[in-house]
Amino acid sequence: MKLRNLSLCTLPLMALALPQTLSAQEAETTEEGQPKDPHDRGEILVTAEGLEQLDFIAGQTTLGPDEIQRNLNGQLGEVLAKVPGVSATSFGPGASRPILRGQDGERVRILIDGLGTADVANTSADHATTIDPLTVDRIEVLRGPAALLYGSQAIGGVVNVIDKRIPIAVPENGIHVDALLAGDTASDLRSGGISLDAGLGDSFVVHVDGSYRETGNLEIPGFQVTDALRTDLLGDAAEEEEEGELEEAEELREAANQFGFVPNTSTETYTFNGGIGVILGESSFGASAGYYDTFYGIPGNPEGGHHHGEEEGEEEEEEEGEETVSIGLEQWRFDFRGDIALGGGFFERLKIRGGYSDYTHTEFEGTEVGTVFDTETFEARAELIQSGSGVFGAQFTSRDFQAVGEEAFVAPNETTQIGIFTAQEFDVGNVQIEGAARYENVSVDSDPLGLERNFNLFSGALSAVVGSENDIRFGITGSRSERAPAGEELFANGPHIATQTFEIGDPNLDVESAWGLETFIRGETGDVSFGASIYYQQFDNYIYLSPTDQEEDDLPVFVFLQDDARFFGFEGELMLPVVKQDGFTISADLRASYVDAQINDGSNVPRIPPLSLLGAVIAETGPFEARAEVQHFGKQDDVAEFETETAAFTFVNAAIAWRPLKNRDNVTVLLQADNIFDVEGRRHTSFTKEFLPLAGRNFKVSVRTSF
DSSP states (O other): OBOOOOOGGGOSGGGTTOOOOOOHHHHHBOTTSOBOOTTOOTTOSSOOTTOSOOOSSOEEEEEOHHHHHHTOOSSHHHHTTTSTTEEEOOOSTTOOOEEETTBOGGGEEEEETTEEOOSSTTTOTTSOOSOOGGGEEEEEEEESOTHHHHOGGGSSEEEEEEESSSOOSOOGGGEEEEEEEEEESSSOOEEEEEEEEEEETTTEEEEEEEEEEEEOSEEEEEESSOHHHHHHHHHHHHHHHHTTOHHHHHHHHHHHTOEEEESSOOEEEEEEEEEEEEEETTEEEEEEEEEEEEEEEEOOOTTTOOOOOOOTTSOOOOOOSOSOEEEEEEEEEEEEEEEEEOOSSSEEEEEEEEEEEEEEEEEEETTEEEEEEEEEEEEEEEEEEESSSEEEEEEEEEEEEEEEETTOOBOOEEEEEEEEEEEEEEEETTEEEEEEEEEEEEEEEETTTTEEEEEEEEEEEEEEEEEOTTSEEEEEEEEEEEEOOOHHHHHBEEEETTTTEEEEOOTTOOOEEEEEEEEEEEEEETTEEEEEEEEEEEEEEEEEEEEEEEEETTEEEEEEEEEEEEEEEEEEEEEEEEEEETTEEEEEEEEEEEEEEEETTSOBOTTOOOOEEEEEEEEEETTEEEEEEEEEEOOBOOOOTTOOOBOOEEEEEEEEEEOOSTTOOSEEEEEEEESTTOOOOOOTTOTTTTTOOOOOSEEEEEEEEEO
16 A cells, blocks of 8 residues: 555546546656556556646555455455545445445445446445446445535545546557456355456457455354354244244354354355447547345344244244355446547536446345346536646436335335536645635435435635655645435335344434544655554534434334434554665554544444554565564444444464566465454444354455556
């Protein structure tokens, strides 16, 4: 992971996440004379020539191919879990979504090259994100007021995944191939991904890629359930036995004594993508089509199980609790981009980006279909880049959501978003001033309920930044962001099995807004790179789920409420050399993050990650690189009502990378051992932490090549 002063040339926001068009000559070689990946943006991932620096999103991190390979996982949340300020929802190996600064769901936007993933992962923690890291090129994590650039759902931050499906350059010698193979022991992983770009003359490029991943049940260090839950289950078993219910007692004991692995956590995923790029001088165009398919098990709660309510007057049927729950998910996606040179006038470039998604998600109980989610989404962005320092843009999104089945806890609804935004940059003496503003209109309506809501949202940010001659930047940012309540928060009314609650929305929810203040410093001095941020957010009308003393369908009732809330936190990272000799270096990688969040009444916001620390030592010599790291998660005892505390735990990991080809770095063999001492770890951010610990000792091997 590299710490940088990301220029606005490096950020997807003002450029629709459209990569800069490279000529064939520019894409041919690296500075060392080695063949260059035509998808590798180097220090410049995406371009927006209109501005030179962007600091009001202060927590910026970029993961390149090396770090993606080292943290490779089937779900995006796990890939990013070591980034400062990031945690994960962890609803089993099949579903894990990033949490940024304690914010998740509707407050964090997941993008593919600047457009939303168009799945329903934001609706529930057991829903997968439709991104396979096997074919990902780079990942950008933007923590801060990204709502200015990507819409109201980005009030907590953005994760932008840059893949390879739309070609951006003609490859050297006409063909370029990337491939990645990986396996592990904790989940019996077998996976592989490959992408190919082929030039057709000097102006046309064709791209194809595909991936396959299969895992078995997740291996864990000890008992599946926590000590407290195990005690409860064994107590319940004793009571059932006293009442003569011997079969029920045995089932409870089996659940309490489940050891060494988590049943029903296997996964199978495959993807196919194809695209074409056309490069015409300083302008370029591209389009792609892609298919994502996954089938994965949902770990069951031994204390709850999958509940269903009976219609009034119907005969009650006892739930066996033995049927496994699984999810089958598929998505067709079509994308288009254009980067058009306008000449030397006030606007020098027009960048456009569009995408359409048809998504279907089926939840099975055993072999029976339970609930089906269907979503159609269209999103488009257009940006005019000024010849000086500035940009104007517009964005449109339409999402049609339907859920059918016994556990369809959200009524069908349609959301339409229309936004316009601008960002400008000025130099005032030695201080750089950055300003950005966004207006957005959001309409959310549900025809079956006969309800419609319309929201006008205004957001803005202002930064003052001082930069030094040795590339160190220090600044302060003030921001205000607004978010419209989502359809799930407005119209929910039913059992939500992912959270084991009966959720009731409120169609009268108001706009959620946040005032933010953040100070930051980042940069490089010599071989040392660093970054740190301290932030404070004050929310008005913060939307959250609140427990009640009622039950419905044998589930506790939770209602969506609003109150003021505040978030305070910090994050930092430091890379520095320890030993540097001819052909041999030792360096240190240090990371830390913390967030505290409270509702106005003094109670805690649920599922807030605890203090996390990571320290690593990296030794490099010749073709070898060795890394040993200690990752610590503190105890979380600042808990919400009905939430249990989470114990501290520490993982020790090690990895050795070998680049076997002399004078070339395009083949990397990586051997890893994660959680070497087989420690039990449970994430406080996970809905399933009581019955789904993190993986135990895990040996991994992967091979990545690019030629």
